[in-house]
Amino acid sequence: MKTAGIIGAGIAGIATAVHLARKGYAVHVFEQSPTHGGKMGVAKLGNYRFDLGPSLFTMPQFVFELLDEELADSFKIKRLDSLCHYFYDHRESPFVAKSDTKDFIKEAALYFNENPKKIDAFMSHAKTVYDITAPVFLENSLHKLSTYTSKAGRKGIANLWRINMFNSMNQALENQFESKDLIQLFNRYATYNGSNPYKAPATLNVIPHLEFFYGAYLPEKGMRDIADIIYQQALKLGVIFHFNTPISGAEIDSNQNIKTLVSQDQTRYPIDLCIANVDVKIWYKNILKSPVPKRIAQAENSSSALIFYWGVKQKFPSLDVHNILFSNDYPEEFDAIFNRRTLQKDPTVYINITSKHISSDAPDYGENWFVMINAAHDNGQYTTEYIEQVKKRVIDKINRVLNVNLESIIEVEDVLTPLSIASRTGSDKGSLYGSSSNNRMSAFFRQANFSSEHKNLYFCGGSVHPGGGIPLCLLGAGILNKIIPDANR
Template sequence: MTKNSATVAVIGSGVAGLSAAIRLALQGKQVVVFEQNAYTGGKITAFEKQGYRFDMGPSLFTVPHLVDELFELAGKTPSNYFQYHTHNEVCRYFWLDGKQITLFPSVDRNVEAITTVFGTESGKRVRKYFDDARKKFELTAPFFLESSLHKMKTYLSPRVLKVVSEIPRLGLFSTLDDQNKRYFKEPKLVQLFNRYATYNGSSPYQTPGIMQMISHLEHGMGTHFPVGGMHAISQSLTKLAQELGVQFELNAKVERILLEKKQVRGLVVNRAERMFDIVVCNSDIKHAYHELLPKNMRRPKKTLAQEPSSSALIFYWGIGQTFPVMDLHNIIFSEDYKEEFHRISSNGPFWEDPTIYVHISNRLEVNDAPKGKDSWFVMVNVPYDQGQDWEDIVGKVRRKIIERISSVLGKDIAPLIETEEILTPPQIHSRTSSVGGALYGTSSNERMAAFLRHSNKSSSVKGLYFCGGSVHPGGGVPLCILSGKIAAEWIEEDE
């Protein structure tokens, strides 16, 4: 096998799999992507109903240069394939007592907004908060996010020495909630910045304070939205991959990864054996070990035993009226955030007061809804599926969401719902092989969670690599793209 003759199978066409496939094709390899669904993109997909268009999965888009980079590597002009809006707001926040605030991708504007709503002292503190979040991100991102934590050379980098010297100030040994309380006396601001734990399916009362740096992605680096919706990300990357010679086989369910003497031999796809030199698994890591790999192979028990991340219950509503008080991203906070996360992380009884996220894509993509109407993506965080009565939970959550949003808007929204679809954790599992519908694989509810995520390379099987939200560096569109990059770099280095 020469460098340019290696055959590679990629299991799954999520954004991580697409990222890996493009980079491997640029290395000269023959790449085939197997996707169990009739479409590419994994969680990034969309549908239309009664004149409304909905993105089904991720709705937040940051760090667009990571997408652009893939086109640039191929010598293409990114804007010929993929374009995006740069939005002037990050999110609008609402509380049941009538308090509300809009935050921006600008520290100065945020200081002004927070000073106006919460007072001068809070304004001063938030400037310090954003400055520290930026410093943490700039210091640690090249180490924790952009490099493999499973290569010795990563730890020999001069940059790591600086990270080590700053460990006491990174927040690794306190929770995000503890960290935020050191900055803010105002409980609503603590709650607002605690929400960044949800960006990787974790609890702010358990995840380490270093997660403060996530806020820098939006407030320091900008908030964006793709032209054509989030689905345009996977569509444009699929087009690029095809132009580079990557083959896609849809409705192709991978049933097993074939091994011979601790080396990859190929796959069983739709009951047929297919031979490959290399396999890149973009499937949930637990699904890979429990369903695809031999039962007798050595398993990373500590990694697989980690607590799954939270899941989501999503309502897609076509709303027969537009509400200018709401923007692209909106959060309606619960009154007892701590209890809400306790119920989620303990898989306890349904919490009657969930925090509600409302994404309205037609604020930027005007054709996503008929004129004078809105396309709503309404989500609450829920535990991963362990056999709960989701029919009962859906009914309760739906009633509560309608009640809460109606209270904020001052109008009963129930009669305005013209069309509806619902996505539950079991459905997420079924469509994406995310075990239990856990959106990010494992949570980051441990201090050393970053080091417990599965490597992008198998330590026991030659030719087997991993990418996606359930392995290093984690979930979300930017990290999944980086995951595909790290896996492709491993493969190139191993030749």
């Protein structure tokens, strides 16, 4: 039986394990930490449960596609009626973004004093862009000729002129809308893959389509259940997980195939097929020990984040599962994150509260607050004093907008910084999504899903094509399913 070795039990690594087991490989997953899921961690602090990483779940079909009937039946998710509560300092009440597109358009037109037809046209255009780009940029390898010669690929290429690669997201939005607040709302979607809306191509204005068309969901047991259920599927198919097993080297045979993975304790694992789910820069630097290819080394990292996990002893009826307290100066915020790599003056604060739907996530008198700001990737700036300064700014903002004394109601606390994201999940400089999409050529600069140097080496995960976030990581695993031959061939 041919053996596939996967380095990393992140969501893309586990999903790839499922595909390869079904293709007849004996699959071994090597994971440096004691558990699966990578960035999709979970923690219990006192009586509060927290998902440590992702909080927004779209395109659940990519999870269900991996599961057998029994597991699919047991994976329960809830579609959220409202996507997010948006708070603006200068407005009295928040904007509640309904998940139903028609309701959203109607209510956004009233709240932002915009022409509903323009919002409708924007959403329809996002759908068009998705239909054009998905077969070329998301569902197939960008680096295989067959992607461009297939019927869907040819159609995509013929229509590429429609996807507006030359304006930034913000420019396209300013051309479309009058309301600065609505433009800010749509600009925020750049952060879904760690990018800067003032630089990222307007093609990324496709992202709202994914949320509105496919919906936003919350698994009934929390976000961690996404990693858990795919992990269970992998176990059911006989995949073997080696936890606490950091891989620190790879041996190459005379045919340039990766023939052995070497763990930190010098155990050698012979393999026929190698899949790197670790951050691609880490793969080259720490495991293959070869120079990072220039185009990958030079790509700008995506943003990182600072997250405070706060169990709060109060209930907040004005808040929902997803809440945004917008910055008063959005251009300054992105300039601070991507150019100056420092703390923004007035950070946009995101508050995620799963206990709004999962009552066991917090005691009945409180809520589990996951409070996140987007932050520059690690550049040596994250000292204890810096984190304290961030915390103060975040608390001041929440106190001001929600009219509360937050410090007096925090019962339990933990913090995740770019440094801890890097050390716990092996991501380069703590970036959440590998490289950013700030350059219109970013998609082409990402690592392909296969290696042209080592025939049996493949890549999956947030730092390679098609990019980061749960849906794209699962699409990446799906691309490997298409390009890796069955074990018996």
